[in-house]
Amino acid sequence: MQRPKRRDKAATRAALLDAARLRFARQGYDGTGVREIAGDVGVDPALVFRYFESKDRLYAEAVRTELPAGPAPGRPLTDLAATLLHDVVFADWEQFDGEHPLLVMLRSSGRAAVRDRLRQELCEGYLKDFTERMGGDDPALRAEMVGALLLGLGVMRSLAGTPALAAAGFEETRELVARVVTALTEAGPPAAG
Amino acid sequence: MQRPKRRDKAATRAALLDAARLRFARQGYDGTGVREIAGDVGVDPALVFRYFESKDRLYAEAVRTELPAGPAPGRPLTDLAATLLHDVVFADWEQFDGEHPLLVMLRSSGRAAVRDRLRQELCEGYLKDFTERMGGDDPALRAEMVGALLLGLGVMRSLAGTPALAAAGFEETRELVARVVTALTEAGPPAAG
Amino acid sequence: MQRPKRRDKAATRAALLDAARLRFARQGYDGTGVREIAGDVGVDPALVFRYFESKDRLYAEAVRTELPAGPAPGRPLTDLAATLLHDVVFADWEQFDGEHPLLVMLRSSGRAAVRDRLRQELCEGYLKDFTERMGGDDPALRAEMVGALLLGLGVMRSLAGTPALAAAGFEETRELVARVVTALTEAGPPAAG
Amino acid sequence: MQRPKRRDKAATRAALLDAARLRFARQGYDGTGVREIAGDVGVDPALVFRYFESKDRLYAEAVRTELPAGPAPGRPLTDLAATLLHDVVFADWEQFDGEHPLLVMLRSSGRAAVRDRLRQELCEGYLKDFTERMGGDDPALRAEMVGALLLGLGVMRSLAGTPALAAAGFEETRELVARVVTALTEAGPPAAG
DNA sequence: TATGAATGAGGATTCATTCAT
DNA sequence: GATGAATGAATCCTCATTCAT
Numbered sequence: 001m002q003r004p005k006r007r008d009k010a011a012t013r014a015a016l017l018d019a020a021r022l023r024f025a026r027q028g029y030d031g032t033g034v035r036e037i038a039g040d041v042g043v044d045p046a047l048v049f050r051y052f053e054s055k056d057r058l059y060a061e062a063v064r065t066e067l068p069a070g071p072a073p074g075r076p077l078t079d080l081a082a083t084l085l086h087d088v089v090f091a092d093w094e095q096f097d098g099e100h101p102l103l104v105m106l107r108s109s110g111r112a113a114v115r116d117r118l119r120q121e122l123c124e125g126y127l128k129d130f131t132e133r134m135g136g137d138d139p140a141l142r143a144e145m146v147g148a149l150l151l152g153l154g155v156m157r158s159l160a161g162t163p164a165l166a167a168a169g170f171e172e173t174r175e176l177v178a179r180v181v182t183a184l185t186e187a188g189p190p191a192a193g
Numbered sequence: 194m195q196r197p198k199r200r201d202k203a204a205t206r207a208a209l210l211d212a213a214r215l216r217f218a219r220q221g222y223d224g225t226g227v228r229e230i231a232g233d234v235g236v237d238p239a240l241v242f243r244y245f246e247s248k249d250r251l252y253a254e255a256v257r258t259e260l261p262a263g264p265a266p267g268r269p270l271t272d273l274a275a276t277l278l279h280d281v282v283f284a285d286w287e288q289f290d291g292e293h294p295l296l297v298m299l300r301s302s303g304r305a306a307v308r309d310r311l312r313q314e315l316c317e318g319y320l321k322d323f324t325e326r327m328g329g330d331d332p333a334l335r336a337e338m339v340g341a342l343l344l345g346l347g348v349m350r351s352l353a354g355t356p357a358l359a360a361a362g363f364e365e366t367r368e369l370v371a372r373v374v375t376a377l378t379e380a381g382p383p384a385a386g
Numbered sequence: 387m388q389r390p391k392r393r394d395k396a397a398t399r400a401a402l403l404d405a406a407r408l409r410f411a412r413q414g415y416d417g418t419g420v421r422e423i424a425g426d427v428g429v430d431p432a433l434v435f436r437y438f439e440s441k442d443r444l445y446a447e448a449v450r451t452e453l454p455a456g457p458a459p460g461r462p463l464t465d466l467a468a469t470l471l472h473d474v475v476f477a478d479w480e481q482f483d484g485e486h487p488l489l490v491m492l493r494s495s496g497r498a499a500v501r502d503r504l505r506q507e508l509c510e511g512y513l514k515d516f517t518e519r520m521g522g523d524d525p526a527l528r529a530e531m532v533g534a535l536l537l538g539l540g541v542m543r544s545l546a547g548t549p550a551l552a553a554a555g556f557e558e559t560r561e562l563v564a565r566v567v568t569a570l571t572e573a574g575p576p577a578a579g
Numbered sequence: 580m581q582r583p584k585r586r587d588k589a590a591t592r593a594a595l596l597d598a599a600r601l602r603f604a605r606q607g608y609d610g611t612g613v614r615e616i617a618g619d620v621g622v623d624p625a626l627v628f629r630y631f632e633s634k635d636r637l638y639a640e641a642v643r644t645e646l647p648a649g650p651a652p653g654r655p656l657t658d659l660a661a662t663l664l665h666d667v668v669f670a671d672w673e674q675f676d677g678e679h680p681l682l683v684m685l686r687s688s689g690r691a692a693v694r695d696r697l698r699q700e701l702c703e704g705y706l707k708d709f710t711e712r713m714g715g716d717d718p719a720l721r722a723e724m725v726g727a728l729l730l731g732l733g734v735m736r737s738l739a740g741t742p743a744l745a746a747a748g749f750e751e752t753r754e755l756v757a758r759v760v761t762a763l764t765e766a767g768p769p770a771a772g
Numbered sequence: 773t774a775t776g777a778a779t780g781a782g783g784a785t786t787c788a789t790t791c792a793t
Numbered sequence: 794g795a796t797g798a799a800t801g802a803a804t805c806c807t808c809a810t811t812c813a814t
Binding site: 412413414415416417492493494495496497501504505508509513524526527528529530531533534535536537538539541542545546547548549550551554558559562563565566568569570 | 605606607608609610685686687688689694697698701702706717719720721722723724726727728729730731732734735738739740741742743744747751752755756758759761762763
Binding site: 432440 | 782784785
């Protein structure tokens with residue numbers, strides 16, 4: 001975004017990545033041109049290829065996220081969920097200009113490579129801790145349901161912008177998520193269908 | 194899909210819409226070309242413009258769907274949720290070739306018009322009944338959380354293809370969703386945060 | 387070259403082929419841009435791809451030549467050579483603006499596909515009759531030597547422009563070629579090395 | 580080819596010239612990039628411009644070759660031809676990686692400067708001795724025909740790769756060339772046309 | 773001096789779209 | 794009214810080349 005001093009490779013590269021992140025996030029892969037990205041940084045489009053080799057690799061690098069440090073192992077699952085809720089739904093995503101990478105990938109989910117990354121990041125990144133600590137039958141399924149809730153919250157808040165969720169604060173939402181996590185964690189008798 | 198008898202304007206139009214729906218669903222707006230769509234029907238691309246004026250308007254018309262009839266009033270919320278679960282996550286969506294329109298819109302959610310439609314369909318269509326029958330404080334918020342869960346399930350099952358959800362059957366999933374709905378409906382004391 | 391009346395597909399296609407032939411002949415494959423070719427005809431570059439699919443196929447089609455009708459079977463080999471001499475070296479190559487396709491291919495002989503075509507056209511086209519009627523040991527080798535002479539004459543006359551050959555008339559050259567052909571045809575004792 | 584000690588200007592220059600020769604020979608002018616050449620030597624492409632000013636001048640300098648020393652005077656013309664045959668067609672051209680400079684120039688013969696050099700080398704270099712010793716009428720023409728034969732042999736053997744010539748050994752070919760030279764040298768009556 | 777960052781023009785190709793028949 | 798020819802802007806990407814350090 002901010003154009004770097006002239007002739008600073010690292011800064012230019014970083015600025016291109018930032019611009020790419022934002023554009024890809026907002027417009028999807030197909031909807032984004034490398035000219036736009038280069039234009040955002042104020043640099044020639046050829047530089048993009050010099051640094052990233054292809055639009056594809058630029059995309060791959062742009063959406064590569066570092067997972068937030070996993071929560072301390074002793075804390076309850078509701079805390080874990082709260083952390084993810086904050087990270088995925090409520091945090092200020094500066095580098096993505098307010099949009100979470102997971103949601104961003106949905107916009108390009110027509111591409112198989114993107115779907116693969118999405119699944120991988122969900123399962124091996126976000127939900128791994130959850131699955132491991134979730135007891136009872138089929139812990140993976142219930143962990144994925146928690147993931148579905150959080151991902152769905154992100155979609156509704158950020159993409160769809162449904163009014164109640166958009167207006168709700170973190171604490172309010174966290175409390176409801178905790179209820180759900182508890183309900184899924186307890187091995188109690190299933191609610192009547 | 195099947196090409197109509199020659200010179201049947203209405204049939205050609207409808208066939209174009211069907212083809213457009215499928216293509217847009219699978220490949221998103223940017224990833225779909227009007228040549229592909231015309232090719233599917235076996236007509237000249239110029240016809241698309243004659244009938245729909247532009248790719249944009251074709252898109253708008255193609256994704257305009259009639260919502261499935263809401264469930265009968267009076268049934269418990271868990272039933273309502275089960276119905277939505279079936280409709281959004283498990284049903285065969287013929288016209289979208291197995292993909293639910295809501296999920297489809299996520300692929301083009303870079304466009305503001307698509308986001309608007311998405312919100313509108315979610316709130317005024319799917320979640321309206323829920324909100325009305327949900328008691329307690331802030332029923333809209335809790336209704337949207339149910340919506341988030343269902344939408345998230347759809348995303349994880351159809352787009353991301355996470356393994357546990359992809360393998361789980363309807364009944365299994367329904368039971369867990371019912372637990373969540375119950376937890377959100379009860380006005381009981383919040384779980385500890 | 388001459389731009390056709392508007393909206394005449396066959397004429398436009400032919401004009402593009404002519405322009406391509408000339409450009410490829412003069413500048414080689416790499417040195418020729420489809421923009422130039424389209425510009426020669428006064429047409430949009432996109433049309434080139436609509437008609438020929440790719441620059442590669444345009445090239446292939448442009449250098450595809452119809453071999454001159456083979457000479458009557460009963461005539462002596464010196465006549466055959468004279469015919470080839472005329473065709474390859476002296477004729478006015480209207481469609482190639484004075485340059486023979488064989489010589490043209492030499493300019494793009496860095497590409498394997500071009501070398502293959504060149505060999506094929508030489509052996510199966512120009513030299514086939516020669517080989518078949520050439521008696522003695524290893525007729526193919528001696529036929530190829532005749533080919534080499536003719537091809538070399540073309541190169542020196544057209545590409546290099548060596549003075550004596552450029553000035554020599556057809557009859558003068560034909561007579562010398564006939565001598566060579568006779569020398570190669572006769573099974574007489576080899577000249578001393 | 581082998582990268583010189585660090586900071587040895589003359590050696591780097593020479594290495595660039597060698598690399599350029601090979602690349603231009605194999606791929607022609609247009610098919611060769613200065614990045615490739617610089618990469619072969621392991622230096623920065625900018626150095627090429629510092630040393631040679633432009634790709635054009637690099638090319639000009641790269642293809643400037645010293646002709647092999649002419650054969651000793653006094654030997655018969657068939658010997659002269661055999662020497663040229665060996666030099667142009669059969670020798671291992673190390674600096675051009677097995678391809679003779681004359682044939683190499685054909686690949687870039689779209690450029691007028693290259694054609695001029697080609698003609699000059701042919702006439703003033705290779706064929707000068709021939710012309711001088713060839714008696715009879717129009718010795719230059721008959722000398723150029725010998726040149727044409729040899730050049731054509733090179734083209735067919737190296738560029739086109741026609742099978743009989745490619746398979747033939749030096750001695751076999753030399754014998755046939757000798758016949759041709761003899762036929763062209765003798766002032767005998769022309770063969771019947 | 774020599775290097776790597778940066779450039780801008782151009783490469784082939786595909787796009788949505790319009791004109792003319 | 795409908796079709797196929799034609800368009801021009803856009804696409805990603807590579808090129809020879811220059812600027813600044």
